[in-house]
Amino acid sequence: MSQEVRGVIARGKGAPVEMATIVVPDPGPGEAVVRVQACGVCHTDLHYREGGINDDFPFLLGHEAAGIVEQVGAGVTDVEPGDFVVLNWRAVCGTCRACRRGKPWYCFATHNATQKMTLTDGTELSPALGIGAFVEKTLVHAGQCTKVDPAARPAAVGLLGCGVMAGLGAAVNTGGVTRGDSVAVIGCGGVGDGAVAGAALAGATTIIAVDTDPRKLEWARGFGATHTVNARETDPVEAIRELTGGFGADVVIEAVGRPETWKQAFYARDLAGTVVLVGVPTPEMKVPDLPLIDVFGRGGALKSSWYGDCLPSRDFPMLTSLYLQGRLDLDAFVTEEIALDQVEDAFGKMHHGDVLRSVVIF
CATH class of the missing domain: 3.40.50.720 (NAD(P)-binding Rossmann-like Domain)
Structure with missing residues (x-):
């Protein structure tokens, strides 16, 4: 059955973000539902809100995220419920010309979930970078889930999902x-x-x-x-x-x-x-x-x-290991931890250069 959760959307160009009830469907073939534990507030989310990416409003914002896999759809073998994952927006296809040349970090046919998350009235949402993680649970393609060491702090390693990795x-x-x-x-x-x-x-x-x-x-x-x-x-x-x-x-x-x-x-x-x-x-x-x-x-x-020409399956576990060894201080990127309803305030702090990253904690 689908689930209703809280999330942050941008309803129109330049308008303040707002809290909304999001309908998350059960995962279909190749998809996963992830319970989000932390999500960074990135400039790209602000670009979406300002219409700088495209005009496919309303957007479900957020994409620098880590969390726990709750459900997987048919055919998913790389992750399973209970896995701690960092979400990525480059789920490589394995079959395009870049992947066939052995350069999957240039994949030209990356995957997102096929189904759409919606508002309660049925309005389809456009998830930021195919993720949409300013929400308690999100639906993604299973290839967007990269398993990392669960000893890592979600607020820190979630930032590998975009800005730090880039x-x-x-x-x-x-x-x-x-x-x-x-x-x-x-x-x-x-x-x-x-x-x-x-x-x-x-x-x-x-x-x-x-x-x-x-x-x-x-x-x-x-x-x-x-x-x-x-x-x-x-x-x-x-x-x-x-x-x-x-x-x-x-x-x-x-x-x-x-x-x-x-x-x-x-x-x-x-x-x-x-x-x-x-x-x-x-x-x-x-x-x-x-x-x-x-x-x-x-x-x-x-x-x-x-995206730093990264290959998430190669780079995320390695960088998480360096973080846990004390050789990469991801914690230093986290200026503040905030609640989900403080995203709009975080955009203002980011615009004025007051923070490196505000991170939403669920």
Whole structure:
């Protein structure tokens, strides 16, 4: 039988979110119902509320989540009731051209649940990133459930579901940061600090954090930044070059998603270095005007990073293990724990840069 639970929806563009009763159907073939224990408040949820993703309102918000599998549908073998899981929005298909080439982190046909969760009047909801986890229980594709060590704290490891993984993976997976590298990260919110932490894990010896907010620069130091640059006071390109012997960084990660900061990243890298765009731009933004001879002459790579090019089945258990060993401080990303009815207030704090992550605890 279907279940009725409490959840947070965005009913219209720019309107404050509201609490609602959500109808969650029993899982069908390949689906699972998960009892959510914790869910982070991410900028992507705010983008949904503001109509920046699409206009398929009403949205069931929330996606950075961990919880317990309660039910599974026919044919599900990888998870079972009682499993502690982190939810992901890249349930790989295994059969598309990327998966067949042995690169499932680029899967072009990822899965979501087939059935829809609804309001009590039958209105179908669009779950954020195919998850919808600002809700006591959610329906997802079973491939969106990644088992991790149940000793981990849900509020911490749930953040692997989006922001922390996006940043950490941008450094390690997309940027290929390795021991001895110099790395610059432009934008030090949750994603940028994830990149800082990833660069530190990978053995980078120079990690330069760039932001305009002194509080965020101080947070970045806590995650492993060896130097900080306040871009309100100093030209970040010149500062990064000065800190890298005049050459520029081996890898520059742009975690803002704006043309001007992407251009800074381009000129702040060393010859043959790598620029990684992980900040999410809005549709009207354009690649900045660059002399083509500079693109040619500087060599290297210009990459974008979706979800940190992660493979959840590979990366989530490994990063959870590092967290439990004390080698990856996921707890430091959790600024505050809040109730489900405080999501709108959390959006305001996030907009003003007061938090890295507010996390809803159920």
